[in-house]
Amino acid sequence: MLPTSPSRRHLLRAGPLLAALLLAVRDARAVDPASQLIGCDQANTLVTITASSHLDPSCTWTRGVEIVASDVVLDCQGAHIVTADRRFGIHVVTPADVDMSNVTIRNCYVEGFLNDVRVERDGARDLAAGVEYDHHLSDVTIEDSTFVNSRGVGVYVDAYVTGVTLRNLHVESAGSTGIYLEHGSRDNVVDGNEIVNNGFKENSPSGQFFTLGSATFWFWGTGREGLAVDGSRDNTITNNHFSGNSAGGIFLYKNCGEFVHSKPGSWFERRYGANGNLIEGNTFTGGDNGVWVAARQSENTFPMDCSDPQYLPGFSLDHASDNQVRGNVFQDVTWGVRVEDDRTVVADNQFLGSDAGHQAILVGTHQRTTALGQPVDGTVITGNQTAITGNDDPYRWIYGQTGTTFAGNQSHGRPVGFCEGVEPHRNPFVFVVAVVPATPPDPPDVDPPVIAPPAPLPPCPLACGSGGAVVQPRIALRRLGAPAGDELLDFRGRVGVPSPFSPPLDPVATGVGVLVRDAAGAAVVDVMVPGGPFDPATRNGWTATRSGTAWRYLHRGPNPPGGITAVDVSDLSKKTPGLVKFRVKGTGLAAAPSELPLSALLVLDPPTAETGQCGAATFTDARHACTARGDAVQCR
Numbered sequence: 035m036l037p038t039s040p041s042r043r044h045l046l047r048a049g050p051l052l053a054a055l056l057l058a059v060r061d062a063r064a065v066d067p068a069s070q071l072i073g074c075d076q077a078n079t080l081v082t083i084t085a086s087s088h089l090d091p092s093c094t095w096t097r098g099v100e101i102v103a104s105d106v107v108l109d110c111q112g113a114h115i116v117t118a119d120r121r122f123g124i125h126v127v128t129p130a131d132v133d134m135s136n137v138t139i140r141n142c143y144v145e146g147f148l149n150d151v152r153v154e155r156d157g158a159r160d161l162a163a164g165v166e167y168d169h170h171l172s173d174v175t176i177e178d179s180t181f182v183n184s185r186g187v188g189v190y191v192d193a194y195v196t197g198v199t200l201r202n203l204h205v206e207s208a209g210s211t212g213i214y215l216e217h218g219s220r221d222n223v224v225d226g227n228e229i230v231n232n233g234f235k236e237n238s239p240s241g242q243f244f245t246l247g248s249a250t251f252w253f254w255g256t257g258r259e260g261l262a263v264d265g266s267r268d269n270t271i272t273n274n275h276f277s278g279n280s281a282g283g284i285f286l287y288k289n290c291g292e293f294v295h296s297k298p299g300s301w302f303e304r305r306y307g308a309n310g311n312l313i314e315g316n317t318f319t320g321g322d323n324g325v326w327v328a329a330r331q332s333e334n335t336f337p338m339d340c341s342d343p344q345y346l347p348g349f350s351l352d353h354a355s356d357n358q359v360r361g362n363v364f365q366d367v368t369w370g371v372r373v374e375d376d377r378t379v380v381a382d383n384q385f386l387g388s389d390a391g392h393q394a395i396l397v398g399t400h401q402r403t404t405a406l407g408q409p410v411d412g413t414v415i416t417g418n419q420t421a422i423t424g425n426d427d428p429y430r431w432i433y434g435q436t437g438t439t440f441a442g443n444q445s446h447g448r449p450v451g452f453c454e455g456v457e458p459h460r461n462p463f464v465f466v467v468a469v470v471p472a473t474p475p476d477p478p479d480v481d482p483p484v485i486a487p488p489a490p491l492p493p494c495p496l497a498c499g500s501g502g503a504v505v506q507p508r509i510a511l512r513r514l515g516a517p518a519g520d521e522l523l524d525f526r527g528r529v530g531v532p533s534p535f536s537p538p539l540d541p542v543a544t545g546v547g548v549l550v551r552d553a554a555g556a557a558v559v560d561v562m563v564p565g566g567p568f569d570p571a572t573r574n575g576w577t578a579t580r581s582g583t584a585w586r587y588l589h590r591g592p593n594p595p596g597g598i599t600a601v602d603v604s605d606l607s608k609k610t611p612g613l614v615k616f617r618v619k620g621t622g623l624a625a626a627p628s629e630l631p632l633s634a635l636l637v638l639d640p641p642t643a644e645t646g647q648c649g650a651a652t653f654t655d656a657r658h659a660c661t662a663r664g665d666a667v668q669c670r
Contacts, residue, residue, distance in 0.1 A: 065109055089113040098147065100125045104134050110142035110179070123147040123181075128171050130157035130194075135173040142179040150181035150208075154192040158218070159302035161194065166218055172197040180204040187214040188232065191266075193302070194218040203227040209235030211258045212279065217265030217289055217304045224261065224271045233258030233280035237465040241482060243474055246337060252472035254482050255465045259285040259323070265353075268310045275317045282323030283367075284313060286354040287330045291341030301341065307353025307375075314360045322458075324367040328354040328375035332400040333464035348463070349401045359383065368392050368488065369458060374399035377412040383419075390424025390490035394445075396455060398432035409434040415452065420445045427494045427641065430455025443644075448537055448544075451642030453494035459485055493562065494641045496547040501637075501648035502530045507658065509550065509632055509651065509669040511558070511623070519622050523559060523597070525550065525634055526617040529649030533612030536645065539638060541585045541603050542567055542576040547637030547648075548598060548618050552627035560624055561596025562640055563587055583607075597622035603638070614638065614649075631660040632669050 069086040074093035081095070084103040089095065091113040098120050101108060108124070115123045123144035128134035144150040155171045174197070181188045181203060188208035191198050193216045205212040205227060212232035215222055234240075237255030244251050257280025263269065265288045276283035286308040294301045308328075318324040329352070336348035344350050358379040364370040366387045371380050373396070385394035395415060403409045413435065420428045426445050429452045431438070440452040461467050468483035504527040512522040525548065531539075545565035550558040568575035573590035587601035597620040606613040616636055631653040639647035653660045653669045660669040 065111075066107060069107065069109065083108060096120075098123050098125060100127065101137055101139075102127060102134075105136045107138045107140075108142075109140055112141055112143065115142060115144045115147075117146045120146075121148045122152045123150040123184075124152075124176075126151075126153045126171070126174055127156055130155045130161060131169050133169050134171050135197075137174045139174075139176045140178045142181075144179070144181050145183045147184055148186045149190045150184045150188050151176060152190040152192060153195050153198055154190075155194055158192065158194040163303075163305055166194045167196070171195045175199040175201065176203065177201040178203075180206075181208075182206045184208045184210075186210045186236070187212075189213045190216065191219050191222060192216045195222075197221050199223040199225070200227060201225050205229050205260075206231050207234075208232040211236075211262040212260045214262045215264065215266035215269060217302075218306055220267040220269065222266070222269045224269065225273050227274045229260040229274055229276050229279065229283075231278040232260055239280060239467070239482075241477060243472060244337070244469070250472060250474060251469050252478050253469040254467045256281045256461065256467060259283060259326075259329075261285075263287070263308045263311055263354075264289050265304050265306045265308055266311075267306055267308065269312070271311065271313045271316065273315045275319070276324075277319040277321075279321060282321050282326060283316075283318045284325045285323070285329040286311060286325075286327050286357060288353040290330065290335050290338060290350045290352075292335075292338040294339055294341035296339045303341070307355060309354065309356050311357045312360070313358065313362065315362065317363045317365070318367050318370070319365045320367065322368045323372060324364045324370045325359050325362070326369075326372045326374075327357055327359075327378050328352040328399065329372075330464055331374035331402055332460065334462065335464045337463050337466070346401060346405050349405070351402065364394070366392070369396050370394045371396070372458075373397045373410060373413055374402075376410060377414075379414045380416075380418065381414065382417040385418065385420040385422060385428060387422040387425075389487070390422065391488040392422050392425065392428070393430055393455060393488075393491075394418065394420045394422065394428035396430050396432065396458070397435050397438065398457075400433050400457060400460070403433040409436050411435070412437045414439045416440075416442050418443045419447075421447075424490060426450060427453060427491070429453075430491070432457045448639070449644035451494050451497065451499075451644050453497075453642065455491060456488070458488065496549045496560065496562070496635055496637050496640060497642045498635045498637055498648035498650050499642065499644075500646045501643055501650060502646070504529050504634070504636065504649040504651035507634070507651035507653070507669070509634055509653075509660075509667070511627070511667040513665055514626050514667065515665040518626075521597075521621065521623045521626070523550070523618065523620040523623065525559075525619075525636070525651075527636075527649070527651055528606070528613055528615045529636065530610070530612045531614060531638065531648070532646045533607060535612075535647070537639075539603075539605060539614070539647065541565065541587065541601070541638065542578055544639055546587075546601055546603065546616075546618075547635065547640035548596070548601075549635040549637070551633050553629035553631055556628060557624050558627050558632065559596060559598075559620065559634075561598055563595055563598050563601055594620065596620065596624070627667060630662060630667065630669075632667065 077093040080097040086107040088109040091111040095115040212229040260279035263286040331352040334348035342350035507527040510524040583605040600619040604615040634651040637648040
């Protein structure tokens with residue numbers, strides 16, 4: 035067996051040739067004495083195996099190997115199985131009504147087949163509901179091997195196959211998905227593999243022809259992902275590395291029953307969702323999508339000719355619920371985890387990157403929410419950490435969400451919140467980036483589409499979900515009449531926050547947030563006062579006392595942020611633990627108040643103060659009220 039140390043994984047990332055060399059110089063594994071040698075005299079024939087066998091590695095095998103019996107070990111001993119025009123390199127196959135199990139394949143190098151490996155129950159796609167698992171093809175292990183340059187899927191686990199283990203494989207440059215777990219397969223293990231640079235031929239980003247009815251089009255596609263979990267359940271996907279795959283890392287979805295009318299011979303009923311899968315300890319490097327849960331929920335699948343019911347033209351429900359994405363690392367991935375179905379757990383992952391437009395987690399789905407009133411429900415987001423340069427708020431939702439648990443998530447070492455984001459670019463159809471009419475054989479004389487990368491999002495809105503009430507609050511607004519722009523603001527009070535401060539109170543580093551609203555909900559003041567030390571040249575910024583218990587912000591230049599010209603913050607913890615005194619002064623308002631009373635927030639850990647370092651001021655009882663006199667409002 036090849037060693038499974040990190041050094042092997044590092045070498046495998048160098049490419050398939052080096053992977054093949056590793057196979058050739060692997061640690062010697064003694065061949066079972068009962069294993070039969072298959073000699074080079076059969077290298078140009080389809081080899082059918084019914085008992086444990088090993089290949090002569092001194093020749094190239096061109097017609098593939100077929101395993102049709104239980105209790106078989108195939109040890110390729112580093113032999114190359116290579117073709118340019120055959121269907122299956124290694125084919126593990128049994129009739130759907132014949133049980134087969136306990137097959138091991140190891141130390142193989144396979145290249146150029148439609149599928150370099152296919153594990154298949156012949157006829158399983160025609161099985162009636164409820165009897166799919168009355169017989170089985172199970173307990174197949176494929177390990178310590180390299181599969182490259184397949185014309186279609188690299189490693190294909192077909193319908194209703196169970197218990198396949200894919201371990202220590204290098205899967206590269208598959209024309210379609212690197213590894214495909216087909217509908218109805220379940221209880222598979224995908225562990226310790228390199229899945230890189232796959233998916234650039236099917237739905238090619240370079241473009242290809244497509245016929246719909248009597249019309250022919252040219253379309254530029256997304257390509258395919260590294261690992262497809264298509265209606266496959268209860269799989270364990272751990273310790274793999276994904277990089278350079280055309281559409282992204284792992285997509286979980288349910289095929290909508292494609293080609294029901296256009297290709298009835300290849301259609302079969304899809305009954306199960308991609309549910310109950312565990313994705314843990316993997317690394318994802320680069321690309322648009324790391325893990326996409328219910329990847330077709332908001333995709334228009336009209337060209338796929340689906341049999342699933344459509345609630346809008348081109349839109350069927352996708353099914354990928356109750357999945358777990360835990361302890362993975364995402365490096366420079368545009369959208370680390372996208373969640374478009376229910377009860378997904380996203381926990382203890384790391385998201386790293388240098389592009390402020392990248393997002394760690396995005397929850398929500400468009401069509402299902404707006405058309406059916408079914409937002410994504412029951413997502414659990416806990417213990418994740420991010421360090422994306424220029425993005426302090428990388429946890430977002432779109433089109434609403436419900437029942438989300440969000441706790442203990444950090445960005446740049448500080449607790450942060452969960453707020454509304456922006457939907458990623460949606461293509462006109464699934465897999466289709468752009469499409470134009472065309473006449474074969476010449477591609478259209480137009481430039482391929484260019485999709486702009488996502489722009490950085492503004493910070494989350496100011497919020498104070500876990501803070502306390504401001505004690506002795508005071509708000510004074512003056513000069514509210516004409517001319518506009520010379521209004522004066524004075525907001526002060528005291529607030530108790532969790533003590534000891536964690537993280538330390540530090541307005542110089544974080545700045546503060548100030549939000550004042552009227553009774554109609556209009557923002558009178560809505561400003562993030564930036565952090566940063568006082569700059570004598572611009573006369574703007576923060577100063578702190580030597581004791582680190584009092585801070586002052588001054589803006590003496592033009593265009594103060596939101597009109598705020600001064601902020602004072604004092605730590606009174608020596609007298610009362612956690613007590614903070616503050617005063618905010620400014621000129622000019624976002625809007626004059628139209629209805630009283632006012633309400634206000636001071637956010638010491640902006641924007642959402644998951645630390646509890648914030649306070650809310652209200653004036654709705656007998657002791658605290660707002661009055662208007664002339665051009666002034668006084669709240670106390």
